[in-house]
Amino acid sequence: xxxxSFAMPRxxxxxxxxxxxxxxxxxxxxxxxxxxxxxxxxxxxxxTPVCTSEFMTFASMEGQFAQANCxxxxxxxxxxxxxxxxxxxxxxxxxxxxxxxxxVRFPLIEDITMEVAKKYGMxxxxxxxxxxxxxxxxxxxxxxxxxxLYYPLSMGxxxxxxxxxxxxxxxxxxxDIATPADWRPGDDVIVPTxxxxxxxxxxxxxxxxxxxDWFFCTKKLTKEQVLDAVLKQ
Ligand code: BEZ
Numbered sequence: 010x011x012x013x014s015f016a017m018p019r020x021x022x023x024x025x026x027x028x029x030x031x032x033x034x035x036x037x038x039x040x041x042x043x044x045x046x047x048x049x050x051x052x053x054x055x056x057t058p059v060c061t062s063e064f065m066t067f068a069s070m071e072g073q074f075a076q077a078n079c080x081x082x083x084x085x086x087x088x089x090x091x092x093x094x095x096x097x098x099x100x101x102x103x104x105x106x107x108x109x110x111x112x113v114r115f116p117l118i119e120d121i122t123m124e125v126a127k128k129y130g131m132x133x134x135x136x137x138x139x140x141x142x143x144x145x146x147x148x149x150x151x152x153x154x155x156x157x158l159y160y161p162l163s164m165g166x167x168x169x170x171x172x173x174x175x176x177x178x179x180x181x182x183x184x185d186i187a188t189p190a191d192w193r194p195g196d197d198v199i200v201p202t203x204x205x206x207x208x209x210x211x212x213x214x215x216x217x218x219x220x221x222d223w224f225f226c227t228k229k230l231t232k233e234q235v236l237d238a239v240l241k242q
Contacts (some may be wrong), residue, residue: 011120017130020157024049025128026147031082031116032092038082039152046079046242047148050166051141053129055087056096059165063143064096065105068107068113078150078242079175081115086126086141089119101201147174147181152240176239183238184230194233197223 016184018025024039050067052060067081074081085092096113103109119127120141133143143160145216155178160166177188177197186198198206203209203222 012033013126013128018146018154018157020154024146024154027125029084029118029120029125029130030089032096032113033120036082036118039148041197042080042082042148042151044150046077046150046179047082048074048171048175049084049129049146049148050085051126051129052145053137053140053142053162054085055091056098058075059163060085061095061099061103062105062140063168064099064113065103065108065111065166067082068099068111068115070168071115073172074175076085076198077172077175077179077239078128082118082132083113083115084118084120086120086123086139088121092117092119097101101129104107133159135170145171147178149173149178176235177241179242180230180235186228186230186236189227196236197227197231198230199227 026038026040028035028037038049052063053058064083068151071081074103088222098179100110100112103111120126123132126141127204129144129146131144132138133142136142140162142162143166143168144165145156145158147156149155156174173193177192179199180194181187184198189199192198193241197219200212200218204211212218212226213223218226218228
């Protein structure tokens with residue numbers, strides 16, 4: 010059969026559309042997620058240890074993501090019955106880092122043909138041509154890709170960081186600001202760089218801003234302001 014080639018999606022692109030079978034029934038992506046943030050993520054294989062630790066962690070945080078209007082969708086190139094058996098094993102048998110009885114309620118896509126994985130650049134042959142790498146796509150309520158992260162097979166992701174990414178994107182949208190290195194809700198935020206000398210001078214004199222130089226001004230944004238905006242998403 011002729012090999013289909015896909016361009017890798019990029020930040021700012023519409024999320025490539027697909028319909029797929031999942032552990033929660035069929036999904037029409039990203040159309041049915043319109044109005045919600047969504048994290049589409051891939052893992053290499055069911056019944057593997059790093060993936061199991063990741064699914065238990067992500068499933069335990071599902072409510073926290075839901076409160077930020079963010080839904081989760083997983084994918085691997087395994088089949089539906091493998092997915093179902095693996096998720097049942099996780100629930101019935103695995104205890105890990107204080108987590109037990111963990112039920113994965115978000116959909117896990119079966120992608121035996123690798124059609125979706127290829128569309129999203131999740132197959133990276135230098136790492137593996139038979140498994141998806143650990144890819145993460147953060148997609149906004151309009152279906153636009155806002156963040157892309159890729160990890161190799163051997164490295165479990167940091168799910169606190171994924172949550173921080175979602176909150177930082179929502180905060181940037183709500184307040185028209187940028188977030189500095191290692192930002193967490195409650196930390197000062199960056200006001201966009203001034204486009205003219207006049208504005209830069211005004212900024213430097215503005216008592217509400219801390220200007221380190223004309224191009225680098227921050228302002229206070231309380232944790233309450235951030236959480237209020239996030240919860241209204
Ligand atoms: C794992 O999840 O443990 C794993 C999966 C594929 C390759 C290496 C590790």
